[in-house]
Amino acid sequence: MYRYDEFDHRLLSQRIGQFRDQVARRLSGQLDEDAFRPLRLRNGVYLQLNAYMLRVNIPYGLLSSRQLRRLADIAERYDRGYGHFSTRQNIQFNWPRLVDIPDMLAELAEVEMHAMQSSGNCIRNITADHLAGIAADEVADPRPYCEIIRQWSTLHPEFSFLPRKFKIAVSGAARDRAAVHVHDIGIRIRRNEAGEIGFHILVGGGLGRTPVIGKTLREFLPEADLLSYLEAVLRVYNRYGRRDNKYKARIKILVNDLGIGAFAALVEEEWQRLRHSALRLGPADIERMKAHFPRPDYLPPVNDTSEYEALRRDDPAFDRWAENAVFSHRQPGYGIVMVSLKRSGRPTGDMRADEMRALARLAEEYGFGEIRVTHRQNLVLPDVPLHRLPSLWRELTALDLAMPNHGLLSDIIACPGMDYCALATARSIPVAQAIAERFDDLDYLHDIGDLSLNISGCINSCAHHNVANIGILGVDKRGQEVYQITLGGSSGDDAAIGKRIGPALPAEDVPAAIEGIVEAFLAEREGDERFIDTYRRVGDQPFKERVYA
Amino acid sequence: MPEIVAINGAKPGTDWLFAEDDEVVAPDRPAVFSLSRWLEAGGRGDAGLLRGVRLDPADDPALLTGRLDGVAMVALHFPDLNEGRPYSQARFLRAELGFGGEIRARGAVLADQLLFMARCGFDVFELAPGVDRQVALSALSAFDIAYQPALAAGNGDTLYNRLRAGRGA
Numbered sequence: 247m248y249r250y251d252e253f254d255h256r257l258l259s260q261r262i263g264q265f266r267d268q269v270a271r272r273l274s275g276q277l278d279e280d281a282f283r284p285l286r287l288r289n290g291v292y293l294q295l296n297a298y299m300l301r302v303n304i305p306y307g308l309l310s311s312r313q314l315r316r317l318a319d320i321a322e323r324y325d326r327g328y329g330h331f332s333t334r335q336n337i338q339f340n341w342p343r344l345v346d347i348p349d350m351l352a353e354l355a356e357v358e359m360h361a362m363q364s365s366g367n368c369i370r371n372i373t374a375d376h377l378a379g380i381a382a383d384e385v386a387d388p389r390p391y392c393e394i395i396r397q398w399s400t401l402h403p404e405f406s407f408l409p410r411k412f413k414i415a416v417s418g419a420a421r422d423r424a425a426v427h428v429h430d431i432g433i434r435i436r437r438n439e440a441g442e443i444g445f446h447i448l449v450g451g452g453l454g455r456t457p458v459i460g461k462t463l464r465e466f467l468p469e470a471d472l473l474s475y476l477e478a479v480l481r482v483y484n485r486y487g488r489r490d491n492k493y494k495a496r497i498k499i500l501v502n503d504l505g506i507g508a509f510a511a512l513v514e515e516e517w518q519r520l521r522h523s524a525l526r527l528g529p530a531d532i533e534r535m536k537a538h539f540p541r542p543d544y545l546p547p548v549n550d551t552s553e554y555e556a557l558r559r560d561d562p563a564f565d566r567w568a569e570n571a572v573f574s575h576r577q578p579g580y581g582i583v584m585v586s587l588k589r590s591g592r593p594t595g596d597m598r599a600d601e602m603r604a605l606a607r608l609a610e611e612y613g614f615g616e617i618r619v620t621h622r623q624n625l626v627l628p629d630v631p632l633h634r635l636p637s638l639w640r641e642l643t644a645l646d647l648a649m650p651n652h653g654l655l656s657d658i659i660a661c662p663g664m665d666y667c668a669l670a671t672a673r674s675i676p677v678a679q680a681i682a683e684r685f686d687d688l689d690y691l692h693d694i695g696d697l698s699l700n701i702s703g704c705i706n707s708c709a710h711h712n713v714a715n716i717g718i719l720g721v722d723k724r725g726q727e728v729y730q731i732t733l734g735g736s737s738g739d740d741a742a743i744g745k746r747i748g749p750a751l752p753a754e755d756v757p758a759a760i761e762g763i764v765e766a767f768l769a770e771r772e773g774d775e776r777f778i779d780t781y782r783r784v785g786d787q788p789f790k791e792r793v794y795a
Numbered sequence: 796m797p798e799i800v801a802i803n804g805a806k807p808g809t810d811w812l813f814a815e816d817d818e819v820v821a822p823d824r825p826a827v828f829s830l831s832r833w834l835e836a837g838g839r840g841d842a843g844l845l846r847g848v849r850l851d852p853a854d855d856p857a858l859l860t861g862r863l864d865g866v867a868m869v870a871l872h873f874p875d876l877n878e879g880r881p882y883s884q885a886r887f888l889r890a891e892l893g894f895g896g897e898i899r900a901r902g903a904v905l906a907d908q909l910l911f912m913a914r915c916g917f918d919v920f921e922l923a924p925g926v927d928r929q930v931a932l933s934a935l936s937a938f939d940i941a942y943q944p945a946l947a948a949g950n951g952d953t954l955y956n957r958l959r960a961g962r963g964a
Contacts, residue, residue: 264907401911406879406882484880485883489877519891
């Protein structure tokens with residue numbers, strides 16, 4: 247993984263010194279909240295309903311066991327013993343005291359982690375495919391490019407006060423697992439006929455109250471031009487993006503207002519001025535960054551897999567887990583293990599400090615000390631030898647981390663909702679839990695198959711409900727929390743925005759409505775069809791009939 | 796009189812008149828005009844007169860191309876601290892138009908933005924009321940390094956080193 251050099255450490259340490267001084271000025275009253283707000287946001291500090299919240303970046307979803315242990319220490323020392331993994335490869339601590347945050351940041355810096363630009367109207371954490379470097383369908387590892395973008399965007403003097411937040415995601419695989427279609431800029435790494443690396447650049451995707459699928463800005467951007475091109479896009483956005491209305495300030499609105507052709511022409515004009523500037527990447531730049539992400543020292547496959555095979559035959563629980571939670575690795579003899587943070591009775595994405603330490607140990611014993619964070623709020627053990635899966639499964643089971651619900655209905659994404667968030671207009675965690683309780687029969691979940699269900703507690707759509715197969719949006723209607731249901735959304739290569747099926751429902755009716763939708767699906771399904779395919783074939787009428795019968 | 800901080804050897808005058816568009820200005824009075832008034836007047840000052848131009852965030856600095864003769868300062872306005880366009884305007888004036896005169900920040904100019912402004916090419920700061928001069932000066936030295944390549948970065952080195960080249964301005 248990327249290792250900080252002296253320069254990275256020095257910059258981060260100066261940043262923490264700067265924020266420590268700003269916090270002191272805030273606490274002494276020299277800075278009022280209006281002046282302090284943009285400063286704290288750019289250091290990851292939100293003011294929630296009950297307390298401050300600190301959002302820490304996990305760049306491109308990559309964590310070392312040492313870093314995960316440090317997160318556990320911080321959760322215990324400064325918070326209530328747990329952390330919450332978000333949908334953009336961040337971890338959030340919900341109960342820190344403002345006066346402690348500079349110390350928390352200093353402890354994070356020791357393990358090369360930071361919260362710079364994890365909020366505020368600036369370029370946010372750069373996210374990537376959580377299977378980067380290990381996926382069988384990879385064109386090129388996105389992480390070196392992500393780190394190049396991370397450094398360029400960190401404390402960029404010109405782009406630190408953008409019209410609105412700006413999110414960039416990078417995918418290097420044939421299949422998109424980074425939701426590049428719903429980012430301000432989505433980047434897909436491609437190889438042309440000559441075998442050269444380049445980037446397919448999407449722009450103007452996003453969720454929130456105006457969900458939009460990103461549009462192609464450039465089919466194939468040469469590798470050397472990555473930063474100059476991003477700089478050109480950001481400059482056009484900084485200059486022309488709307489600043490009079492925060493709900494119309496994202497780049498998607500600018501792209502829609504101008505049209506993609508006119509927007510692309512502005513970018514092109516700017517880029518031609520910049521293309522041969524100091525931002526041009528040379529082969530040595532890329533090689534140097536790639537060297538930070540070497541392939542681990544994989545061992546030759548172990549031929550004796552008798553225990554694994556016997557257990558799959560004899561233990562249905564292991565068989566189901568191996569089928570659902572283990573993915574094929576590009577290295578023969580290894581598997582990729584999904585670790586579900588969607589446990590019954592627990593808020594989605596939450597993890598206690600003792601669980602973090604236990605998983606850090608497993609990452610070392612069963613891999614190379616690495617953990618990945620997915621944008622569906624789960625974790626990954628990336629490099630597990632196949633013959634060791636049985637014993638890993640036993641350990642994960644003992645920790646309640648072997649729930650085989652990856653990609654199934656109970657693998658719910660939920661935002662913190664009104665229980666924590668000052669913006670929320672409705673609760674999401676209790677609704678997610680009520681649905682998960684209703685669908686706790688694993689056989690039934692596996693029969694239903696691939697289905698994404700996301701719950702947002704307000705129109706800001708942090709849980710990406712509008713690109714879920716089943717989306718639930720909590721809104722406030724004359725003082726009552728009610729829930730709108732959308733169907734047909736998708737965040738992958740076939741990205742689509744879900745469509746509302748009818749009037750909002752009170753919280754207590756939501757689980758029954760979901761049950762009705764699933765029953766309608768099973769009645770209409772042909773063969774092994776996925777929910778989304780059935781929906782696309784039959785439309786929303788059969789679902790409406792069940793929900794509003 | 797606002798508190799003024801200058802860097803990089805800039806020597807700001809303090810008796811500039813920020814003239815309204817209908818305000819009569821004595822010929823020998825150092826005066827700063829709006830972009831529209833400056834362009835209407837032909838976009839060049841008379842030799843020997845001190846002249847400045849002020850831009851609002853929505854103004855296009857490219858309109859000053861070829862019209863900076865006799866301009867000693869360009870003032871860029873921050874209506875509030877979240878305004879981000881003047882950073883791009885300053886960079887354009889320095890990098891694209893090669894403007895070597897004073898670039899002055901006015902309006903919501905708080906201590907903690909100064910370093911970003913400086914790295915985009917501003918060299919004079921009219922501090923907002925209540926901003927302490929010492930706090931502003933120390934905020935300017937919070938960092939001595941930056942990831943973005945300097946405007947005048949040399950060729951031949953790797954980007955990795957250029958991204959570590961220094962202050963960027």
